[in-house]
Amino acid sequence: MDTFASANGAPPQGLTSTPQLPQMPWAKDEDELDLAQLLTVLRRRSLMITGVAAGVLGTVMFNTLRQEPVYEGNFEVLVEPVNAEDNLSDLSGLLAEAAPTKGSGLDYETQVQVLRSPELIDQVLEELKAVDPELDYENLLKNLTIRRVGETKIIEVSYRGTDPVKIQATLDALSAVYLKYSLDERQTNLRQGIQFVDRQLPELKGRVDELQGQLERFRQTYNFIDPTTQNQRITAQAQQLSTQRLEVDRQLAEARASYDLLLASGGGEVALQTAPVYQSLIQQLRQVETEIATELTRFQPGSLRIQVLEEQRQRMMPVIEAEAQRVVNARYTEAENTIQILETQNQTIAAAEAQLQNTLTQLPTLARQYSDLQRELDIAVGALGRFLETRETLQIEAAQTEIPWEVIEAPNQPEVPISPNAKRSLVLGIVASLLVSVGAALLLEKLDTVCRTVDELKGLVKLPLLGTIPYQSEFDDSDRQKAGGMGQWLQRRMGKQDMMTADGYYGYGGSQFLESMRLLQTNLMLMGADRPIQSIIMSSAMPGEGKSTVARHLAQTAATMGKRVLLVDTDLRRPTVHHRLGIRNGKGLSDLLSGNASAGDVLQKAMPFVHFYAITAGTMPPDPVKLLSSKRMRLLMRRLEKDFDLIVYDAPPLVGLADATLIAPHTDGLILVSRVNTCDRNVLNHAMDNISFTNIPVLGLVANGVAAKGRGYKYYSSYGYDSKPGLPASDVEPIMEEHPKALAAASNGNGGGLSIADFMKVGKDN
Known part of the structure; x- marks a missing residue:
């Protein structure tokens, strides 16, 4: 392992940079929810949706039950004969010197306003004084509704109130006044129409004769036919x-x-x-x-x-x-x-x-x-013909018995209140409660910038999903501040078989976490089918997303699968690898790059019996960016690729720091670690913008902290693990007897005290 010590000096002859895998494309999220996302949101906000829906529905039903009953009565009036030929419409057309309009000649909007006029309503109030002396014009109009029924010739009059008897009396008075008004109005219109036609006929005849003479003289003068x-x-x-x-x-x-x-x-x-x-x-x-x-x-x-x-x-x-x-x-x-x-x-x-x-x-x-x-001439002849036809029609109608408006549905006394309607209120309340509650849930989801599911992460970053890591507390070593060294690890192995299974250094029992790490390592191997992936950099958008934990266990998994693995802590600001592995951090990467230590001083074996090594961060430098961007760092990374099958770089977060951006271009690619229920969308978008701008090669996404009950993890516990996993203490004791140095170090409780040669010997013998 001392072969990469020449990284402190000049680079070897013929050393070339390792080709990088192509960067994977991604696109911006369009902030759209598909059906699966909508169902996920509704399931996650089910308690809030239930509470809001119950509150809205309760409020609606409470207001419905406390309302005073309101009744409504009506009657319908046929204001024009069903087979009327719209004679008055023709007359109106003549007055306007235009062709008669199609459809009814009655202006229903104007007629409704006339029926609501004070002149007619005052007559109704005179008849209702004995029934309701306090009724006035404004109160009557407030509860009175007059409308045309569709495109028919029927006008419907409705009146609301709390007393059915008063409603019946009011409707009777309204129908009587309206029928009397219609008879007077109809007689007046017919008489006025006949008088107007008689006044206009002589003038129209003279106009037709004059135009015919002019046309005849014109033809004779100019020998003109047409x-x-x-x-x-x-x-x-x-x-x-x-x-x-x-x-x-x-x-x-x-x-x-x-x-x-x-x-x-x-x-x-x-x-x-x-x-x-x-x-x-x-x-x-x-x-x-x-x-x-x-x-x-x-x-x-x-x-x-x-x-x-x-x-x-x-x-x-x-x-x-x-x-x-x-x-x-x-x-x-x-x-x-x-x-x-x-x-x-x-x-x-x-x-x-x-x-x-x-x-x-x-x-x-x-x-x-x-x-x-x-x-x-044509206009004059047409007008004359319409006037003659209209006069004959009006004379026939005037000679016949004049029929006023006809009540086709008599006023009735209401028996069932129209309000409150408990069934309708219940249906509307249910609909309103669902809309309000779902809307509130979607609004809260929109305001919530935290990614809650793996699908949200995938839709946001548009990167290949390399693996999903479930959360298991026994593998969460983020709070390990004092590891206790290799000796403490050996004591756990020999004394507690369950802890052996949890850590999984040998047995890799039926743990969902460890199986997901194996799957992640397998995916990386398949991605490098043409050229094996030799160096990766683990980073995240922001701190606390588990990138160091994933880096440590990914490297450990690759080592147990027979690879020679090196874990490098490039986080020179807040190093954590030595805490997670339980090794010393006397000298590390910063000391090696600054020339204060050699390769043998910084290389440590992170785990016995397998080829798993680590380089800690070392002394915290005043300017980490200067060291990571130096030529010596690039030469060191190239040299390490010759000595190890896989190199995992644990880098600081992407947003706000340039450390990972400086190292990533010299590796095979970056793996972005994001923790569900922790990662912020805005921060992740910022990180993806930085990656896109700097053209960093990206391998894919690792979703961390996924609920163990989801995405098929429930099958791990029931598939292929009939035997009890782990390495019994009885099998560890003979190994320790063959390696007294490792046993001595274990008994001293200082696993970091072993020399590099001892670690190499243990790994070689094993």
């Missing part, structure tokens, strides 16, 4: 004129081309080629010349036959020239006449197009004028 037809007609004319203009332009171009051809050189010859008379004369001339040429072969030029033919040719030449001149002049005259005729047609078509374009430009204005006149 906008759609007029637009189609103008479009067709425009297309026809355009086609004609294109044809005239083509003919005019041909005529001008022919005329230019006549004027051009050789144009007359082209014209003569198509003249039949001229061509006939030319043909005759050619025949004469042919004969002359033929005869000259037979006769002399001065012969009679030749002279006769030449005279004939001479006579034909003037005729041919005269015919040619006539044909050319005729063609000139014809071309000029054709051009003049086509130009005249073109001008006529252009004028027609201009006139049509002017008409097309005025068409929107004319169409708008026509539409305005037509719309006004």
Whole structure:
């Protein structure tokens, strides 16, 4: 074990840093409760929920039972005929110059206010003076309810009070007053409606006649039928004129081309080629010349036959020239006449197009004028028709027997009080008590920042759960201030078999705590399947979460499983490892890093018969951060990884201190220990922020202090532990006889007095 003593000096050649495992991701908690969390909260706050629910329910029932009984009576009135055609609605629409609205023509909100008006209520109070002289307008309205029943034509009138007889009398008086009011109001409305229609009809008729005359004069003036037809007609004319203009332009171009051809050189010859008379004369001339040429072969030029033919040719030449001149002049005259005729047609078509374009430009204005006149006429005709129809309907209703409002449900004397309702109050009380109690529990849970369950820890940190450690008092060595050394341990082993089982140095009996430590060590081994995890750092968010206890027992468990383990106390501020292991703390890590001690001085064997060693914190330095961040600390950590299978660093808490943050990057990863019912959410969030910011490699989470009855721990006691665990004292005595040094140290009560060589020898022999 002295091989890492060179850590005080220069680093060995070729020494490289140990590769680290990838950091595990986590995310922020969203402060949301799922169903499992809700059930957990309700179960934990069950006493408070029961107390609050009982108090709320008791208060509700007490107030219900002490209330004075209240009765309510009502009657219903049909205010419009079921098959009414809403004539008054049509009349209202005419007054507003709008189409009649659908549905009932009665404004029910206004009608309700009228029924509550002082004019009608005073009539009711006059009839009730003999029944209740003290009743006034305000008290009556306070207990009176008038409403429309859904979308029906029924109005319901309700009245509450403590005396059923007075309620019956009040409802009777209200129904009588309302029926009388409805009859008077209906007669008045019908008479006023007929008078208004009669006054409006002459004006509407005159308006319709005037608009019809204006529309007729407009059609005659502008030859206008309607906008759609007029637009189609103008479009067709425009297309026809355009086609004609294109044809005239083509003919005019041909005529001008022919005329230019006549004027051009050789144009007359082209014209003569198509003249039949001229061509006939030319043909005759050619025949004469042919004969002359033929005869000259037979006769002399001065012969009679030749002279006769030449005279004939001479006579034909003037005729041919005269015919040619006539044909050319005729063609000139014809071309000029054709051009003049086509130009005249073109001008006529252009004028027609201009006139049509002017008409097309005025068409929107004319169409708008026509539409305005037509719309006004339609409105006037429609209004006139509705007025005529309304007058006929009103006259028929006025001639018939006028029916007032109809009471379809007569006033009744209430017998059963509506309040208090014990059943309803009980149901409402139960619902209210549950809501208030659960709400109070959730509010208290929201205000409580302590993590109560393992699931809350997992949801908060979003890290893999490496293990859950149950709390067992026999393994809680946090209050061990005077351990008594190795000798005291041996005395317990030889004298008390039960304590042997509790500490579990050999037997590891059926303890839930020790089984959870084995499971934690197994999980670490499986995480390092590709490359074994060799160095870990144990820390927590805040003090008192059991990180040192977990570190000590994890290292002890790994040692009993055959590994060479070293536990290093890097908490140079409040060291606890030497107290928990019961060894001396004369010189330790701080002395080794400062150069005041060698490796042999600080290395101690924490447990006999297995390879479990420890380096305590040593002398408390003035600046722990300076020592932990030194190059010598990094070299020491690298050297230790060559000599031990597993190194466990017990570090200070993460929040508020930089010690663990400085060491963690040079290990395989950090294990965060959190104790349920102790860890604060805010502090844990702060710790996770520090880890995320510094990019520390994290292996996972260990939940400490979990209730032994949860998460399957109850099965430990009944599975696979039929034999009595532990190492009897009779088996320890022969071992101690073979190691007199260890026995001497035990008898002196100073387990820390053994030398490193003695510890190594004991471990090797065992």
